[in-house]
Amino acid sequence: MNLAPFIDGAYGVTVVFLLGIAVMTFARYRRAVKRLAQVETR
């Protein structure tokens, strides 16, 4: 049995999840910092 698709699939799902949640969290964090700075300097 060719195991490569199963191994690559498991690693692929993990990497996509970790990258996805990291990018979304970073974007939200940056947006929150920027928005707070804008409101505080008003």
Add this chain to the structure above:
Amino acid sequence: MSEDVLTTSQTGGAKNWFHRYANPGRFLRLVRPWLPALSVVSIALTVTGLVWGYFFAPADWEQGDAARIMYVHVPAAWVAMAGYAALAVCSFFSIIWRHPLADLAAEEIGPVGAGFTAVCLVSGSLWGKPMWGAYWVWDARLTSVLILFFLYLGHIALIRAFDNPAHGHRAAAILALVGAINLPIIVFSVQWWNTLHQGNTISITGGSKIYITMLYPLLISTLGFYLSFITLVCARVCAAVMERRTRGLLLAAAERE
């Protein structure tokens, strides 16, 4: 405006450190400077663990290269369970002391924990197909982890299901506490029932059934996943505190006008 603007009356008079640090403003001041370093270390450890496991760790004598899935599946499973334990602890503090930080933390742990549980389930089924001949079996371990995933989803949904956010947090906290009974069931399922899933390979009290060349990448990957989880949750809680403060400032400005 003072950073302690979100301090509640119940934490304000508290003497002990625990209640002092439950203040969202103080949490933000403490954690924010550490986020860049935490991010770098968690990325470094996770990448090292995954690359070591995928390319350099030896194949298993019985399972061959399929055992490489262990380096993503096992850390994801541990983080999924630890995340739920953290969710239950936050829910306990939320119900007993109504710490605003506990509610925020619980709200942010939910989606991250659900993601790690999904990774555990998908990687587990991709491991199951070549080993057992099926992507899924209604085995005690698999079923209890699926229930864990549904508990996370239920928690996420329940928080947002009420017009009054306080009611949502309270209902979700009760669900999280009741659902914590599932954690020992997951851990001991392989001992209590006959399962296709293999028994515990690693023990902190010694007697691990895994060779050291496979144990090191597994531990590094696990440490990376744990740190990634902590970093993600901390960053999301910081963002939530800042969003809350922004809303508060906008509301105060609107009231002045």
